[in-house]
Amino acid sequence: MMLSDRRPILLANARIIDPSRDLDIVGDVLIADGVVREAKRGIGAAGVPEGTDAIDCRGKLVAPGLVDMRAFIGEPGAASRETLASASQAAAAGGVTTIICQPSTSPPIDDPATVDFVLRRARDNAIVHVHPMAAITKGLGGAEMTEIGLLKAAGAVAFTDGEKSITNAQVMRRALTYARDFDALIVHHTEDPDLIGDGVMNDGEFASRLGLLGVPTAAETVMLERDLRLVALTGGRYQAASVTCAESLDVVRRAKDGDLDVSAAASINHLTLNENDIGPYRTFLKLAPPLRAENDRKALVEAVASGLIDVIMSDHNPQDVETKRLPFAEAAAGAIGLETMLVAGLRLVHSGELNLMALLRALSTRPAQLLGLPGGTLRPGAPADLIVVDMEVPWVVDPNELKSKCKNTPYDEARMQGRVARTIVAGRTVYEFV
Amino acid sequence: MTTGQKSSFVLSRRHLLGIEGLSRDEISGLLDLAEEFVELNRQIEKKRVSLRGRTQINLFFEVSTRTQSSFELAGKRLGADVMNMSASSSSMRKGETLMDTAVTLNAMHPDLIVVRHHASGAVELLARKVDCSVVNAGDGAHEHPTQALLDALTIRRNKGRLDGLTVAICGDILHSRVARSNIILLNTMGARVRVVAPSTLLPTGIERMGVEVARDMRAGLAEADIVMMLRLQRERMNGSYVPSSSEYFQYWGLDEKKLAYARPDALVMHPGPMNRGVEIDSIVADGAQSVIREQVEMGVAVRMAVLEALSRNLPNA
Numbered sequence: 001m002m003l004s005d006r007r008p009i010l011l012a013n014a015r016i017i018d019p020s021r022d023l024d025i026v027g028d029v030l031i032a033d034g035v036v037r038e039a040k041r042g043i044g045a046a047g048v049p050e051g052t053d054a055i056d057c058r059g060k061l062v063a064p065g066l067v068d069m070r071a072f073i074g075e076p077g078a079a080s081r082e083t084l085a086s087a088s089q090a091a092a093a094g095g096v097t098t099i100i101c102q103p104s105t106s107p108p109i110d111d112p113a114t115v116d117f118v119l120r121r122a123r124d125n126a127i128v129h130v131h132p133m134a135a136i137t138k139g140l141g142g143a144e145m146t147e148i149g150l151l152k153a154a155g156a157v158a159f160t161d162g163e164k165s166i167t168n169a170q171v172m173r174r175a176l177t178y179a180r181d182f183d184a185l186i187v188h189h190t191e192d193p194d195l196i197g198d199g200v201m202n203d204g205e206f207a208s209r210l211g212l213l214g215v216p217t218a219a220e221t222v223m224l225e226r227d228l229r230l231v232a233l234t235g236g237r238y239q240a241a242s243v244t245c246a247e248s249l250d251v252v253r254r255a256k257d258g259d260l261d262v263s264a265a266a267s268i269n270h271l272t273l274n275e276n277d278i279g280p281y282r283t284f285l286k287l288a289p290p291l292r293a294e295n296d297r298k299a300l301v302e303a304v305a306s307g308l309i310d311v312i313m314s315d316h317n318p319q320d321v322e323t324k325r326l327p328f329a330e331a332a333a334g335a336i337g338l339e340t341m342l343v344a345g346l347r348l349v350h351s352g353e354l355n356l357m358a359l360l361r362a363l364s365t366r367p368a369q370l371l372g373l374p375g376g377t378l379r380p381g382a383p384a385d386l387i388v389v390d391m392e393v394p395w396v397v398d399p400n401e402l403k404s405k406c407k408n409t410p411y412d413e414a415r416m417q418g419r420v421a422r423t424i425v426a427g428r429t430v431y432e433f434v
Numbered sequence: 435m436t437t438g439q440k441s442s443f444v445l446s447r448r449h450l451l452g453i454e455g456l457s458r459d460e461i462s463g464l465l466d467l468a469e470e471f472v473e474l475n476r477q478i479e480k481k482r483v484s485l486r487g488r489t490q491i492n493l494f495f496e497v498s499t500r501t502q503s504s505f506e507l508a509g510k511r512l513g514a515d516v517m518n519m520s521a522s523s524s525s526m527r528k529g530e531t532l533m534d535t536a537v538t539l540n541a542m543h544p545d546l547i548v549v550r551h552h553a554s555g556a557v558e559l560l561a562r563k564v565d566c567s568v569v570n571a572g573d574g575a576h577e578h579p580t581q582a583l584l585d586a587l588t589i590r591r592n593k594g595r596l597d598g599l600t601v602a603i604c605g606d607i608l609h610s611r612v613a614r615s616n617i618i619l620l621n622t623m624g625a626r627v628r629v630v631a632p633s634t635l636l637p638t639g640i641e642r643m644g645v646e647v648a649r650d651m652r653a654g655l656a657e658a659d660i661v662m663m664l665r666l667q668r669e670r671m672n673g674s675y676v677p678s679s680s681e682y683f684q685y686w687g688l689d690e691k692k693l694a695y696a697r698p699d700a701l702v703m704h705p706g707p708m709n710r711g712v713e714i715d716s717i718v719a720d721g722a723q724s725v726i727r728e729q730v731e732m733g734v735a736v737r738m739a740v741l742e743a744l745s746r747n748l749p750n751a
Contacts, residue, residue, distance in 0.1 A: 137673070144673020147681040174675065177633045181649045234633075 008032035009427070010048050011388060014057035018064065019361035020377035029062050031384040034427035039378040057388055060421060063360050064376050065097025065128075065385035067367040069187070069265055070241065071316035071338055072162075073099070073130075075121055076114070077106025082318040082405050084118070087338060088126035089403040092431035094339035095420040096314070097385035098129040098368070098375050103140070104162030110135035110146045112154035119155050127430040128423075129385070131157040131373070136175050136186060142166045145175045149182050157371045160187035160241060163288055165223055167193060169230065176236030185370060187239045187265075188227055190248075191289055195219035200329045201290045202275045210281065212329060215290050217245040224248055228255040231262060239263045239370065242315060244270045244289045246299035253308055263370055265311035266300050268341045269410055271348065273297070277410070283324045283331035284408045287315070290333075301348060305358045310370065312362040314341040318406030335410045339402050344411060346391070346418040388422040390433075395419060441467045445743035449561050449568040452577035453618040461622060465587050468732070468739035472587075475511070475735055485514035485745055488545040493535070493560075494520045494571070495551040500706055500730060501571050501580075505548045508737035512745075514546070532556060536563040545748055546741060549573075554611075567744045575609050581705055582615035584736040586623065588729050589660055592701055597624035602654050602696070603645075604630040605664030605686065605713050608637050608675070612705045613664060617643050630654030632686065634675045635666075651686060655695035662703045663688050663714050671712065679712045689715040693723065701725050 011029040016039055028043035029036065030052070039062075045054060068091065074081040084101075091099050101118065103109035109118060109132050122130035134156035138144045148159060159179060165188065166172045172188070179186050196215050201207050203214025224240055228251060231238045240252060243264050255262040269287055274294045278285045285291060303309040317334025324331050337344075345363065348354040368376025375385045397414045399407035423431035443463035453461075474480055490509040494502050502518065509516040519539075530538075532551070539547065546567045549557045554574030561568040572578040590596055601620050607613045607629045620627045621644045628646040629636065630653075641647050648654030655661060666682060676682045683689075693702065702714075702724040710716045719726060 138677075145677050146673075147677040149677075149685050150681050174634050178676070181633050 008037075008049050008052040009424070010043065010045070010052050010054040011057045011062050012054050014060055014062040014388065016062050016378065017357060017360055018378040019357055019365040020064070020379060022357065023378070024357060029378065029386070031424065031427050034384055036378050036380055036382045036384050036386070038380055061356075061389040061391055063387055063389065064364040064378055065387050065423065065425065066095050066342060066363045067098040067100070067371070067373065067376055068096045068314045068316070068338060068341065069100045069311050069367045069371070070267070070313035071099050071101055072104065072318065072334070073101040074318070075105065076117060080405070081320060083125065084122045084130060085125040086403060086405045087316070088122075088128045088130065090336070090338040091128045092423045092425070093403050093420065095342045095387040095389065095423055096128060096338050097387070097423060097425045098131065098373060099338070100157060100367075100371065101130055101132050102162045103133055103135040103160065104164070108135050108140050109133070109156070110138050110140070112147065112150045115151055115154040115156050128425050129375070131155065131371070133158045133160045133187065135159065136161050137166060137171065140164050142168060143171060145171070145178060148175075148179050148184050152182050152184050157373065158185040158187050158239075161189065163189050165189050165191050165193060169226060172227065173230050173234060176230055176234040176238065180234060180236045183237065185237045185239060187241045189241045190220050190223040190227060190243070191215075192219045192223045195222060200286065201278060202292050204275070204293060206275050206278075210278075210328075217247055217292065217296070220245060220289060221247045221251055224251050228260065228262065231255065231260050232258065235261070237261045239265060239311070241265055242267055242270070242289055243300070243309065244292050245296040249299055249303050249308060256308070263310040263366075264308065265313050266304065266309050267315035268312055268337055268344050269315060269335055270297065271300050271304065271312065272344045273410060281328040283326065283328055284335055284412060285410050286328060286331050286333050287335060288333035301353050304362050305354055307358070310362065310366045312341070312345065312359070313367070314338050318404055319408045320406060324408050334408065336402070336404045336406055336408055339404065340397060340409060340411050342389070343416045343419055347416070350417050384424055384427040386424050387420055389418060390421045391418045393417070393419055441470055443467045443743055444746040445740070446747060448744075448747065450579055450740055450744060451558050451561060451568065451570045453579045453582050453615045453622070454577065456622065458622055461583070461586065461619060464583055464736070464739050464743060465590060467743055468583070468587050468735045471735035471738040472732065475731070480511050481513065482511060483513040484742055485509065485512035488514045488745060488748070489543065490514040490516045490546040490548065490741070491539055491544045492516065492518045492548045492571075493539065493550070494518070495549070495556070496521065496572070498550055498571070500733065501550065504730075504733040505571060505737050507734050508741055509546070512738055512741055514741070532560060533563055536560045540564040540566070546744065567748060569740060569744070572611050575611050575614070577615045578611040579615050580733070580737050580740055581612050582619040583740070584729055584732040585616055585662065585703060585705070586619055587732045587736055588703065588725050589701065591732075592725060593659060596620065598626070599659040600626045600628065600657050601660040601662060602628045602630055602658040603662045603664065604651070604654060604688065606635045606666045606670065606675075607631050607640060607664070608635045609667065609670070610664050616662065617645055628654055628658070630686070632676055651692045652695050655692060658696040658700050660701050660703060661688060661693065661696050665705065665707065666709060666713050668709075679709075683712055687711070687713055687715060688718050690717055693718055703729060705729070
């Protein structure tokens with residue numbers, strides 16, 4: 001049953017978690033005209049307008065929809081891997097109500113016309129909100145900064161060179177300086193390409209046994225240290241796009257203690273998987289940056305719990321079979337994640353490693369705050385972007401049932417507990433599990 | 435030689451290397467003397483003989499049209515023998531060092547050398563090696579004193595004063611000698627100075643030079659009596675310091691809309707040469723509030739005043 005967006009909806013008797021208010025109660029959520037009217041105890045059937053659809057959510061969780069800060073979508077230029085339509089279907093099924101798409105398209109999103117193109121295509125084809133990040137440098141070339149002012153005015157919510165690191169420190173310095181004038185957020189992938197070299201997985205014993213070249217954690221920390229020195233110099237707004245190791249957390253902590261405007265994100269993959277999961281050269285677990293050791297993973301989860309890591313993102317990266325069915329070293333890096341990010345995160349909750357409030361804060365409230373978007377909250381008046389989650393239902397991930405155009409999931413045949421029962425975007429149900 | 439001079443101002447120093455160090459009285463004295471030359475330059479008979487017999491060398495290591503021709507005219511109208519040397523046509527191209535050039539020229543017994551050089555501090559370095567007066571016609575991003583003086587003269591003639599005015603200097607402050615000389619002069623004369631630029635074009639610690647800093651034009655131009663635009667070099671607008679000329683024009687270019695943030699009687703100035711459509715819109719550059727052409731006229735008068743005031747201090751004067 002797809003509900004009309006015109007009629008008010010009452011999500012009744014749910015466990016409501018709103019990280020923006022540290023709210024964790026059993027109560028009701030009333031939605032009308034595309035916004036949250038109220039989320040509190042005891043609204044009940046008596047307190048709703050006539051014609052309200054009441055949905056009994058007893059035993060289920062209601063929370064703000066997820067805001068995924070890092071997803072690759074193939075428009076423009078790689079629609080065979082993912083379209084705005086297919087990505088948004090996957091997102092809706094995964095409880096993601098806002099996708100922040102990456103500029104590493106073809107052509108890259110580095111001018112206002114391309115931002116406009118993506119926004120128009122999303123408006124016409126996507127069932128969840130889509131906002132692009134724009135490139136920091138023209139053509140993602142790492143040399144000349146883009147029109148940060150005009151791009152932001154066109155609708156770019158942040159700036160990143162995608163999975164590329166800007167190696168020229170002067171370019172990074174100027175971009176941080178210039179972006180500050182527009183209060184623009186710079187999101188930077190921190191991997192020194194020279195230290196990556198030909199490495200394909202985490203440097204260490206396991207790589208050595210597999211006979212694969214390693215990427216040391218220093219590839220990340222060297223770049224991250226440099227960046228944070230430049231943030232101190234320029235006063236810019238900065239986010240480390242994907243931290244993966246314990247040493248990086250020390251670097252981020254120091255910057256935050258020094259009152260720099262710095263945030264950090266980690267991918268759901270690095271929080272739930274480690275290098276051992278690669279097993280017999282499973283290319284779906286080849287990622288950039290690579291999966292790290294178990295102690296790194298544990299440190300990342302603790303950092304999400306403490307708020308040192310602000311954001312969990314999917315790093316959704318659809319890859320064709322042809323680019324993955326290759327020897328490990330030659331296979332493309334990346335995994336899809338929009339549809340499985342929340343349920344993979346619930347694994348951490350069920351195992352007792354992370355509480356639900358911290359998980360949902362990093363998946364919704366913090367990214368919305370950092371991007372200046374109105375979502376990530378159930379405050380009255382907030383956009384009615386929210387999810388209903390059945391926390392307990394067991395299921396097994398079948399790649400063929402995933403809505404992404406590509407099936408390169410690292411959770412292939414993984415057992416999950418809990419799944420999204422309903423996703424609501426702007427007051428309209430865009431996904432319902434039946 | 436029909437009129438006697440009213441002003442007998444003497445610049446009691448050998449060189450004019452910058453505005454830095456000039457007193458309020460010295461600046462006023464130069465401007466007063468320049469006023470007389472404005473009148474002279476508007477007459478049919480413009481010739482004076484105060485520099486007769488003296489040799490002035492214009493030594494330009496960096497190409498310049500208006501400054502060099504302005505100094506040349508100034509010297510000639512005062513009766514000096516003027517020789518131009520520029521980087522493209524001289525031994526400087528053949529690898530001679532700045533010091534050797536200075537020593538060589540000094541041996542020819544000039545009385546005045548006017549120098550422009552691309553390196554900050556180069557004019558002062560040369561001045562130490564010669565026996566005559568040296569006038570800085572622009573050194574790197576350091577100083578351009580005659581530009582600041584001609585700007586001051588233009589403002590004073592239009593507003594009747596410098597004291598208490600709010601002056602917004604907008605654009606590439608980082609690389610601008612015009613900005614630095616103007617900041618010093620205007621502060622000395624009691625004006626309130628604001629610089630307006632994207633952060634990438636602001637020198638570190640500029641606020642310590644006695645200016646307010648604004649990063650957008652609305653805040654920067656509020657209540658401004660004077661809007662002084664600076665040239666943005668082409669090589670700096672393609673992603674190194676600012677992303678593009680169109681974005682620069684959008685946010686920092688002076689058009690009618692942004693000019694409306696300033697006082698209704700604000701003057702629009704530009705040291706030239708202008709990049710129309712980059713830092714300034716043609717409608718504004720050629721509009722009623724623009725005094726850009728008057729700046730050029732004042733340039734000759736101010737340079738005559740500087741040459742005259744220095745020469746009164748020369749031996750045999």
